[in-house]
Amino acid sequence: MGAEVHDTRACEVSLPEARAELERILSDPRFHATERQRAILRYLAERRFAGCEEGVKAYSIALDVLGRASNFDASNDPIVRIEVSRLRSSVENYYEAFGAERDVTIHIPKGTYVTLFPRSHVAYEHDVEELVLESDLPETLDDVPVSQVAESPVAASSSRRPLAVHAGAALLLCVAIAGGAIAYASKPSLTVRPSVALSMDAVDTRLQGEASQTRDMLLTALTQFQTLTVAKAGYAGMRTQKVAGRAYEIDMKYYGDGDIRSVWWQIVDSQSGDLLKSGLEKIAIDGRSAAATRQEIVDVLARRFAATRGAINNIETHAGSAESIGNACVLRAEYQLDDGSSDNMAAVRSCLERTLAADPSNSDAKALLARVLIAPEAAAGDAAVRAQALDLANRAVSIAPMSDRAYVALMVTQFADGRIDAALQAGNRAISLNPSNPDAVAKLASVLFSAGYFDAGVAMAQDAGRAVDIVPRDAMLVLALDAYRRGDWSEASLLAEQVNCSDFVVRALRAAALGQLGSDQAKKRLADVRGSDPDFERTLRRKLEARRFQPLLSEEIVAGLTKAGAVFALNDVTGAVKP
Known part of the structure; x- marks a missing residue:
């Protein structure tokens, strides 16, 4: 990092040229960045112009630009790292497309919060999308294991070498695809x-x-x-x-x-x-x-027009035959995943497998099949299923390295496998590729919130709900969970009722919020939870743990359900009843 900064500064332009370039890019409609990211860029540049050569800290950006409180802690709230990483991607994309028009550019070196103004565009190494700065982490946190970096799909795609395939996962996929091919030899419409x-x-x-x-x-x-x-x-x-x-x-x-x-x-x-x-x-x-x-x-x-539940995809989802494969399958899978129920998951999986039998290079089908495989509650505890899903997501990224769908799948599968830092990197990459996609933003919000980055998760969820006809399920659930976490039971109940899905956690949250309120409707909602899982009092903690919920939040949900009338045994972390 130090060599990059030193070499780039050696060929920087004069201060007037730098100021002019800052104003020019901020007024250029071809520069795609949010208002927050534009404000951060101006802040970093102005601090540099004022003589701050080594850059600024996340704390300063959080307070001065993002309006965070004085107790902001970068190790607990990664919003600054996320926004700067997205800004860095926007700047890079802009100069890759239009850099030839200018003799001055803006560069934000990875690992720093500083703006440089070299005469020619400095490309980043697309190995792993940076999310965490060492200066922002507490000393007790370890670095991301080398094994995770070695498995990074971005590194694999940049070298154009196929990723290693787990033999067992590959065999399972081959058997599934072969079975689908035989059963549908009539070649349905692609x-x-x-x-x-x-x-x-x-x-x-x-x-x-x-x-x-x-x-x-x-x-x-x-x-x-x-x-x-x-x-x-x-x-x-x-x-x-x-x-x-x-x-x-x-x-x-x-x-x-x-x-x-x-x-x-x-x-x-x-x-x-x-x-x-x-x-x-x-x-x-x-x-x-x-x-x-x-x-x-x-x-x-x-x-x-183009989101999962946007006008055109909504028309496409309902226009095709139920036997159609290809893009119709991908859209149906996205709808099914957003709904959160398992009613038609088997049919969606079969359709995606038949799509891959017809077109093995379909990255969208690989990405959605990866997410469908780990969607059932039981899948999170099955290491073989997680490995198969992660392999599919990695291959989706290697086929389509510019696809936000592929990176969303990678984020979800890595998170399910407990690779939190890698999941955040993949999610950040997804929204840098397509900052307008509310579904990708909502998924990242869910990962952030579940991992304990509450403020960052809520901010993302609010962004995902902007300018959409239907707020993505993950965004609504994050907002409902946050209200519950803060003890605003009425708001939590209202938001949970608005979540348009039949997911078990949503049912539990509805009952828990009413239980905390002492509502006479709590027992009715508890019966709804028991109807979806008669054994939920024994399995709830395990299910919440599989979702990577923070322990305190999980226990608060248990407390609300207890007030609604549920009876929980003294469970250990695996969900097994202690004798």
């Missing part, structure tokens, strides 16, 4: 990602420049989702040329009225011409820059 073409026109011709920039930014955001194929030739190309899969046209009108920017949109089936869905998004400028306003419009529209 669906692919839908194609979309966009147009955006300003009602007021004076705003056409804004509209064009917004459209270009939206195109970039949609490609980051990788759930859609953006048509290069536009409407005419899709209508005159044969495209794989279903095709949609998104027509948008851009309005400006004082401090309000609005986009009216409609989605049309390219083949039939049918109007499928329409809407209107309004964004208040509120004193923000034009670039920041456009970025928020883009985030809202991208989530509206």
Whole structure:
């Protein structure tokens, strides 16, 4: 790290040039970063301009930029590390795409909170996405084991060498795929990602420049989702040329009225011409820059169109035959996982296995199959299943190193296997690849909260719930658990009731919150918990431990269920009843 900083500083530009570049990148609509990340970049640069050569501490950023309290502890709240790592990715992506236009760049060396201004773009080594800085950790924490780094999918993808395959896991997968191939020799329809073409026109011709920039930014955001194929030739190309899969046209009108920017949109089936869905998004400028306003419009529209429960994927999920494989399977799996129930999990797994039998290089199917394998409650305690899921996620990343779906799968499987630091690194990489994806943000929020990083998890959950029709289950559950943890039983009960799934933990939380309130509805909710698992009083602690919940939070849930009428034996950490 020291050599990198020294070598880069030797070729830095003058102070006026550095200041000019900072202002230029912050006003460039092609620079995709959140308001918090932009504020951090300006803060780091201004501190450097003021003579702070060695950078600043996470504590300073937390208080001065993120508004954290004076008792902020970087070892318990990784929000600064997460935001700076995301900022670093945004800066790198920007200069990789547009660096040739300039003779000055901005570089944030890994392992530091400092901005440098070299004359040429300095690329990072894409070995492991940095999340933890040594200066922020307590002395009692150990480094991430070398074995975890050796297994890093990013390192494997950068060297383009296939990852080692566990023989047992590979055999299980081969048997499953072979079985699926035999059972479905009739070759069901292989669906692919839908194609979309966009147009955006300003009602007021004076705003056409804004509209064009917004459209270009939206195109970039949609490609980051990788759930859609953006048509290069536009409407005419899709209508005159044969495209794989279903095709949609998104027509948008851009309005400006004082401090309000609005986009009216409609989605049309390219083949039939049918109007499928329409809407209107309004964004208040509120004193923000034009670039920041456009970025928020883009985030809202991208989530509206391309997220798991976005308009187009919702249409795709319900349009295909139940026997279809390919992209339809991937979408159904995402819906099933977000629902949290196990009712159709076997059918989803079979569909994904048949997809891989037809197309072994389908990274999306590998990623979703990895998550489906460890979704059942019993899977968390099965080392062979965890190894198989982790192997699938690693291979998904090696096939598609720019896929946030692949990195979400890697995060989930690593977390289930107890590799907390590696999971956080994978989650951070997922949202750096696609910061607009609410599902990836919600998953990272869940991992952070379960690992005990409560404030960071809640902040992520709140971000995941912004500008979506349906808040992702993981985000809602984090907010409900946090309210329960803080003793706000009424809020916890309200939020838990709003979680749209039949997950066992959600059922337990609903009953526990009502138990803490002394509500006469607590017994009814407790009966609901017992209906889903008649033996839950013996298995609850084990299930919460498998979710990596903090022990104190788990015991608080047990206490609430006890008040609701549950009777728990004195359990050990494995969930077995002591004699």
